[in-house]
Structure formats: structure tokens, C-alpha cells
Amino acid sequence: MKQIILIGILVVTSLFAKEVTVVFSYSTPPYVFKTGEGIVQDLVKEALALKGHIVKPVFVNIGRGFEMFKHGYVDATSIIKKTSGLKAFYSEYFMQYHNVAFSLHSKHYHIKNIAELKEYHVNSFQGANKYLGDAFERMTKASTKYKE
Numbered sequence: 249m250k251q252i253i254l255i256g257i258l259v260v261t262s263l264f265a266k267e268v269t270v271v272f273s274y275s276t277p278p279y280v281f282k283t284g285e286g287i288v289q290d291l292v293k294e295a296l297a298l299k300g301h302i303v304k305p306v307f308v309n310i311g312r313g314f315e316m317f318k319h320g321y322v323d324a325t326s327i328i329k330k331t332s333g334l335k336a337f338y339s340e341y342f343m344q345y346h347n348v349a350f351s352l353h354s355k356h357y358h359i360k361n362i363a364e365l366k367e368y369h370v371n372s373f374q375g376a377n378k379y380l381g382d383a384f385e386r387m388t389k390a391s392t393k394y395k396e
Contacts, residue, residue: 268296269304271313271325279343282307288326291342310374329379347380366391 270292272280280286284305293303308316310327317325318334330338349365351357359365362383370387372380374396377388388394 266301267304268301268324269306269322270296271306271308271316271322271327273313273327274307274309280307288343292324292326295339295342314375347376362387363390366393369393369395371395 272286272289272292274280275282276286278286279288281289289303289305296303306313306316306322313322313325313327314332314334316322317328317336328334328336349359349370351368357368359368363386366387370391370393372394376396377385377394
């Protein structure tokens with residue numbers, strides 16, 4: 249009898265499965281591919297599938313994703329942190345990035361601290377000046393060569 253009830257509950261649960269629109273960064277291989285694959289997408293899909301939900305991905309840049317979630321145009325986002333200030337239900341962290349600066353070896357740069365980056369052309373992800381700490385933010389303000 250218990251088996252029949254359990255199966256009935258699973259069937260009822262699947263009837264209420266919901267398509268969940270989730271914001272992912274535009275394209276950050278190997279974490280996100282617009283083809284629907286990638287480490288972050290796989291983790292989110294599997295986690296929501298445990299409750300019978302289906303992920304409908306939305307690919308946008310970080311700033312637009314933040315605004316879409318903030319204004320309720322999407323159900324969830326994979327690109328904000330608790331420090332964003334948005335009122336939401338946050339999961340535990342499931343991905344950790346290690347942010348580094350790199351250049352061609354042939355350039356022979358000897359950068360000793362973040363402030364020295366202001367002398368070089370630096371390209372970073374959108375919002376990096378807010379996510380990467382005070383020293384990085386100061387460098388971005390002092391640099392005429394910084395772009396996101």
C-alpha cells in the first residue's frame with residue numbers, strides 16, 4: 249500500500265512541475281554555453297529537476313540579468329550573490345570563480361599589486377568593479393584603459 253501512495257504522490261508532484269525561467273550569463277565557457285550546456289546550467293537544471301521543474305534559460309549580460317530578476321521578468325538567476333542587495337531566496341554557493349589577471353608571456357609584465365593594473369589595458373566582466381573588492385574598484389576609477 250505504501251508503494252501505491254508514493255507513486256501517487258510522485259505523479260501528483262509531476263503534474264505541478266513548473267517551467268522556471270533562469271538567467272544565465274550570455275556565454276562563459278565552460279560554465280555557460282548558449283546551446284544549453286555548461287557546468288552552471290547543468291547544476292541548476294539538475295537541482296530544479298529534483299522537484300520536477302524544467303529550466304527555460306535566458307542568456308543576457310550580468311547587468312541586464314540583474315535588472316530582469318529585480319523587476320520580476322524572470323523566476324531566478326544564476327549570476328547574483330547575496331551581497332547584491334536584492335530581496336530573494338538564495339541558494340548556497342555552488343560555483344566558485346578564481347579571478348586573476350593574465351597577459352601574454354612575451355610582454356614580460358611584472359605586476360605586483362592591483363593598483364598597477366591602471367597602467368595597462370584591462371578588460372573585465374560586467375560589474376567586476378563592484379565584485380572584486382575595494383582595491384580593484386579604486387584601480388578602475390583611476391584608469392583610462394579599463395573596460396567591462
